[in-house]
Amino acid sequence: GSSCEKCDFESDLCNAFHELNLHPGWIRRNGQSGIGPPYSDHHGNDSTYFLLLSSEMRSSSATLRTNVFLPTDEEHVCQITFHYWISQMGGTLMVGLQKHSEDTIVNIWQDSGGLQNQWKAKTIIINSTEKYEV
Numbered sequence: 001g002s003s004c005e006k007c008d009f010e011s012d013l014c015n016a017f018h019e020l021n022l023h024p025g026w027i028r029r030n031g032q033s034g035i036g037p038p039y040s041d042h043h044g045n046d047s048t049y050f051l052l053l054s055s056e057m058r059s060s061s062a063t064l065r066t067n068v069f070l071p072t073d074e075e076h077v078c079q080i081t082f083h084y085w086i087s088q089m090g091g092t093l094m095v096g097l098q099k100h101s102e103d104t105i106v107n108i109w110q111d112s113g114g115l116q117n118q119w120k121a122k123t124i125i126i127n128s129t130e131k132y133e134v
Contacts, residue, residue: 008048008049009028009049009050009051010048010049013028013051015067016066016067017064017065017066017067018067023062023063023064024062025053025054025056025060025062026051026052026053026054026062026064027051027052027053027054028049028050028051028052029049029050029051029052030046030047030048030049030050031045031046031047031048032046032047035052036055037085037087037117038050038085038117038119041083041119042083042119042121050083050085051064053091055089065133065134066133066134067133068100068131068132068133069126069128069131069132069133069134070131071128071129071130071131071132072126072127072128072129073129077125077127078125078126078127078128079123079124079125079126080095080123080124080126080134081121081122081123081124082121082122083119083120083121084111084119084120084121084122085117085118085119085120086111086112086113086116087113087116087117088116088117090112090113090116091112091113092110092111092112092113093110093111093112093113094107094109094110095107095108095109095110095124095134096108096134097126097128097132097133097134098132098133098134099128099130099131099132100130100131100132100133101130108124108126109122109124
């Protein structure tokens with residue numbers, strides 16, 4: 001069967017992220033929060049939740065770390081799709097892969113937001129012969 005999990009942050013951080021993995025600076029909010037853009041999610045809904053990196057964190061970085069994923073093979077490919085928004089303030093969103101035998105996080109994708117102040121979608125395929133986190 002499919003092991004797909006959909007994470008929409010409506011009631012919590014889903015199974016992908018734990019509170020312990022949420023660096024200071026990440027806020028769970030919606031378009032009605034009064035903090036500023038984005039004023040809706042990627043469907044144009046202003047009451048649904050997403051995660052925002054606080055503007056006070058502009059000069060530093062903050063990480064979201066997933067749970068441990070099992071190794072991939074021909075039958076079990078890992079495909080991660082996410083929606084993201086980069087404001088006119090700039091900043092870079094990076095996706096990293098950390099295999100369990102390695103200490104380093106390998107950067108597998110990044111975007112610095114050429115077309116800013118709009119939602120974009122990205123799908124990443126991950127192959128790993130061992131357990132890993134994203």
